Amino acid sequence: MTPDRLDRFARHIVLPELGGAGQARLATAHIALVGMGGIGNPALQYLAGAGVGRLTLIDDDVVDASNLQRQTLFTPGDIGEAKVAVAARWAVRFDPALDVVAQQVRIRADNAAGLLAGADVVLDGSDNFATRLAVADACVALGVPLTSAALGRFQGQVANFAGHLPDQACYRCFVGDAFDATDCDSCADMGVLGAMVGMVGAFAAMQALRVITAGVSTLGDPQWGQLHVLDGLAPGLRTMRITKDPACGTCG
Numbered sequence: 001m002t003p004d005r006l007d008r009f010a011r012h013i014v015l016p017e018l019g020g021a022g023q024a025r026l027a028t029a030h031i032a033l034v035g036m037g038g039i040g041n042p043a044l045q046y047l048a049g050a051g052v053g054r055l056t057l058i059d060d061d062v063v064d065a066s067n068l069q070r071q072t073l074f075t076p077g078d079i080g081e082a083k084v085a086v087a088a089r090w091a092v093r094f095d096p097a098l099d100v101v102a103q104q105v106r107i108r109a110d111n112a113a114g115l116l117a118g119a120d121v122v123l124d125g126s127d128n129f130a131t132r133l134a135v136a137d138a139c140v141a142l143g144v145p146l147t148s149a150a151l152g153r154f155q156g157q158v159a160n161f162a163g164h165l166p167d168q169a170c171y172r173c174f175v176g177d178a179f180d181a182t183d184c185d186s187c188a189d190m191g192v193l194g195a196m197v198g199m200v201g202a203f204a205a206m207q208a209l210r211v212i213t214a215g216v217s218t219l220g221d222p223q224w225g226q227l228h229v230l231d232g233l234a235p236g237l238r239t240m241r242i243t244k245d246p247a248c249g250t251c252g
């Protein structure tokens with residue numbers, strides 16, 4: 001690591017749980033972020049801050065005035081522009097050493113594998129089940145771990161999945177097949193508090209960093225299949241275990 005990188009990441013490197021080895025691993029890692037909305041914004045900020053060397057940003061949406069209350073990378077001047085373009089511009093300015101690729105495309109079952117191949121982790125912060133299931137199925141097929149993050153009003157859910165491993169659940173083991181045809185979940189209908197998506201997005205970034213540093217530093221415990229449920233109202237955190245479904249259509 002060069003002296004300026006050592007300076008930049010000094011507070012990481014002194015952590016025994018991460019150390020120089022963990023920081024060096026982050027620099028070579030590739031994380032694909034699906035959804036550059038309320039969860040993707042803070043996740044990108046903390047992953048870029050952590051020095052994750054390569055970031056692929058995938059989202060087909062443009063910035064809307066109603067996004068500004070929680071999607072903190074965007075400003076009024078960005079309204080109408082592609083979210084991935086604005087986010088990538090921020091990331092390159094924030095740390096010019098990072099390799100950031102913007103993909104303005106809607107990810108679907110027929111293009112997910114091509115977009116996600118080569119990633120070390122996929123962080124999914126998208127806002128609908130059709131996208132989530134397409135991403136989750138592609139991750140199992142590609143053998144890529146998935147950090148899944150979702151939000152409903154004041155409840156956040158974050159979990160790491162490794163459904164390609166014989167004894168680990170995938171996202172579809174968790175939610176089943178019922179949501180394939182529906183697009184029922186939307187912030188527009190339910191409302192969402194900005195600080196709540198910040199909590200969930202930062203938590204998801206933390207869980208993705210665990211996957212990246214597995215086998216390198218003690219932070220690297222991926223906690224496969226452990227679903228962390230954040231309650232923003234109480235507040236509190238519960239954790240439950242998702243077990244592999246032998247009848248799962250994706251990984252069973």
Ligand SMILES: [Zn+2]
Pocket residue numbers: 163169170171172173174244245248249250251252
């Ligand atoms: Zn499964």
